[in-house]
Amino acid sequence: MGAAAAPLPAALNPVRFVGRSALAGVRRVGSVALFAGRGVAAAFSAPWFLGQTLRQMLAIGFFSLPVVGLTAVFTGAALALNIFSGGGRFNAEQVMPQIVALGITRELGPVLAALMLAGRVSAAIAAEVGAMRATEQIDAMVTLSTDPFRYLVAPRLVAAVLVLPLLTAVADIIGVSGGWLVAVRVLGFNPTVYVRNTMTFIQEWDVGSGLVKAAVFGFIVALMGCYHGYNASGGARGVGRATTHAVVSSAILIFASDYLLTTLFTRA
């Protein structure tokens, strides 16, 4: 029998910590990637659970409309005020409609809609799936010859990917309208000129790129909710932890992927 390894000196503890954290990070990335792969594979192969998908589209999309709409209208209004005020420093107040439209469609519409969904939907998915894990409902599903990836994960992924662009389109319209409202009622802009300036300036890809971003964000929101809920452990506390992790990781991944997609789109 070989001699036991000598304990490492305490001075190496920081190195050990960094190494352990790095390994845990790599393991987590791999685990999420495998989970996402299984979810996507389930979404693209039969049997499909269309009823589940439609139910999720309703829960994720329709019931998120009020919160997304309210966020968009206030953001559009505040953006208009800020740009008017900031633009005044170099006599550029008149380009405010164009900048509001650009900011909402390319950036704020998809990002804010996704963040609202991260808070409302990702948390709800993690809590629901986590509670199903804690009460053995997912185990029961497996023994009833039904793949949880097809029944639980794929419908949520598909629903979020389809619905978030629609929500973003609504957020774009409401956000620009919020800017219009402030511009006309508070800042004295001509309503017709504001609309004409917006419509002539904005290009299809400004809106399209925001909708593509929204689809990616939708995938992230549903994926994080499902992943953290599915892997929840430790009863009620574990479900609570899964919910927090789902929201935080969704938000971080939304911002990170937003930067990457924006880089990609502005270079193209």
Place this chain on the structure above:
Amino acid sequence: MTAMPKLATPKLEWRGVDKRFGGQVVLDGLDLAVDAGRSLVIIGGSGQGKSVTLKLALGLLAADAGQILIDGQEMAAATPAARRALYGQVGVLFQGAALFDSLTVWENVAFRLINADRVPRNEARARALDALSRVRLGADILDVYPGSLSGGMQKRVGLARAVAARPDVLFFDEPTTGLDPITAAAINALIVEQVRHLGCTAVSITHDLASARTIGDEIAMLHAGRIVWRGPPAELDTTDNAYVRQFVEGRADGPVAGAI
């Protein structure tokens, strides 16, 4: 030389199964077999690996070593399609019933029929009602959500779901935990009735001795990851096995250390 009689393949077999979580050994070379049509109850203290034994058989956990065979077929080595077919032969009553709380009672009972077997909903509903009637539940709860049922009724619905597809093997995970003695006796009676009616093989885990005596043709005691005793229920009171004696008499002192 006399030819050896050919032994029948057990319906369910754990062969040299090891399972550990981190450094903790839960199952240590577990060997256990159940013949077709028999009802085996596994008893043992808390934390001795009873639930793990069941989850390994159901393919919900993977063994570190050894094999788990259903009809001689290894669940872990089965293709996804073969595994689904194996699950088609299996019914499970989970400890907390594990009913889907977003679905009504009939959708729970007919879950496999609707989602795996793609039976039309009208037919699935009729078969769910038939399964519910077998556990003495009526049509009045068909459209009720599980959250509004008592613990005993949830167990009955769970049992109806387990037997709805007429399985070959039934698993019961602590079927009477959390129930009052009268409801527990009713659940035990229903389990015996359903196992006999279907003529299936049953494996139950419990630490409720009254339940074990009622539903088991045989009882096996699990301790430290191995079977330390196996025999008919009547021998529970006569065996001199120290583990069984301590468990039956409910003594704190003895070879079985408490979980606290």
